[in-house]
């Protein structure tokens with residue numbers, strides 16, 4: 001009774017307010033204050049259309065942090081390597097909750113992420129989990145009964161069973177009927193995909209945390225890595241219309257062109273949007289960014305380059321299996337190019353690496369190759385933005401050096417983990433200490449939603465870091481001046497006079513002599529100071545050859561460039577024994593307006609930013625201090641973490 005009374009009272013007051021407001025609106029005194037007429041009172045020198053510089057703007061204003069590539073126990077290899085954490089735990093960890101790792105350790109991020117993509121391998125998705133759970137349908141296979149018995153027994157029986165699983169899959173000796181159950185079109189596979197999508201729906205909270213729906217298409221040909229993470233803009237309604245694409249025929253294919261065909265079909269049939277992000281070109285032995293021919297030797301045509309540039313707008317440039325920005329062989333003048341380098345062999349270590357393969361494996365070089373291909377075929381298949389992701393197989397999106405949970409659950413924190421062999425490669429061995437605690441993606445999205453994050457990815461307004469949350473802005477235009485750096489908010493000038501990272505230069509005004517760049521980097525508020533900001537320029541010269549040049553454009557302290565144009569190192573405050581460092585060197589903020597000193601308007605070019613932190617301890621140094629063990633021989637004691645912006649492209653016509 002009481003409640004009803006209150007409600008009718010509210011209704012009456014609301015209509016009373018409406019009446020009085022409409023009376024006010026006709027009063028000429030009040031009309032003067034409406035936004036339409038306030039423009040005229042703002043000085044011509046002040047760019048914003050209203051008093052509040054933030055009102056009515058539609059550009060992004062803060063980077064949203066996320067990991068675009070996390071595996072859970074639904075991935076066959078993650079399960080074999082000890083991951084027992086389902087997608088729900090991966091989401092909870094990503095949004096900042098404390099969870100228990102597969103080995104029983106409490107795990108928590110320093111700060112929540114804003115979004116995540118769980119990207120489990122589509123081939124055999126859910127199978128390992130069902131083996132462990134003794135699912136009656138899979139237990140009907142004798143092979144599975146044997147594995148279930150071994151795996152649940154633990155100890156050497158489990159190790160033996162794991163080896164048998166790996167060997168059976170590698171040799172292609174898995175029962176075809178079992179494989180068919182875990183392939184698109186099968187009831188079982190359908191239910192695994194439905195539960196994965198349902199979990200993304202559960203944890204997707206627009207405005208607070210975005211769980212984008214995705215998966216990994218895991219193509220390997222002759223041991224050469226051609227993996228792609230596939231991400232959808234859409235929710236369950238569309239994502240469930242098609243089951244994920246696999247690499248195993250007859251339902252799947254290892255050929256990227258078949259993946260793209262599938263993606264086109266997804267967009268056509270569901271009216272949704274989808275993109276693919278390749279990773280680990282460094283393990284492709286020359287397959288990732290070819291100059292002329294596809295992996296199968298077929299010379300690529302304009303359809304290939306059109307499809308690739310449309311469907312693959314990004315490249316995952318840094319992750320746990322190595323950093324892929326640059327290689328010292330390709331960029332001998334770049335003293336920072338050799339960073340967390342993995343260049344010994346292809347993915348399954350069946351073929352060693354040779355130097356001729358490298359140009360088709362690293363992002364800086366691929367961006368240059370894209371300029372050549374565009375010249376010949378009219379489109380640029382390698383016109384990609386840069387993101388970082390962990391590719392963690394522990395369900396934990398952990399890229400922090402002081403909080404690193406390893407690539408696989410068997411490599412979660414322990415005294416001996418760093419000094420453990422991972423894989424035999426030729427006469428040598430790949431050690432676990434070589435695993436890189438990287439990477440992370442910042443997205444300049446207008447709000448925290450699947451749609452806004454996806455749209456930012458499509459327009460490449462994103463950047464990669466190797467773990468720290470460095471804030472990085474880059475705008476390019478024809479008339480930025482140093483005074484623009486002092487304006488607040490700074491990005492208003494950025495968007496008004498130029499284009500953000502990931503974009504193309506606007507038409508060059510006839511009077512413009514050279515491109516100008518406005519760049520700002522802020523250190524991770526919880527992290528290390530910055531050493532410097534660099535610009536990497538790649539271009540096609542008048543002889544049709546690709547060139548590159550690095551410029552130090554802003555740096556901390558009183559350092560001056562030496563005779564060869566090099567900036568001296570920033571120094572190093574790391575106390576290795578105690579695994580500490582201090583921000584007594586470096587700068588919290590670096591900014592500059594830079595003008596290209598050697599611009600030639602007839603030559604196509606790209607520009608991206610690399611921002612470096614001062615040296616900090618590597619994860620192996622933290623491990624050594626915490627467990628009282630030696631740092632493995634060969635492991636760097638300190639590293640300079642970094643951010644890579646997506647490029648901005650200049651076109652001569």
Ligand SMILES: [Zn+2]
Nearest residue numbers: 216218227279
């Ligand atoms: Zn992969």
Ligand SMILES: [Zn+2]
Nearest residue numbers: 069071216391
């Ligand atoms: Zn992966």
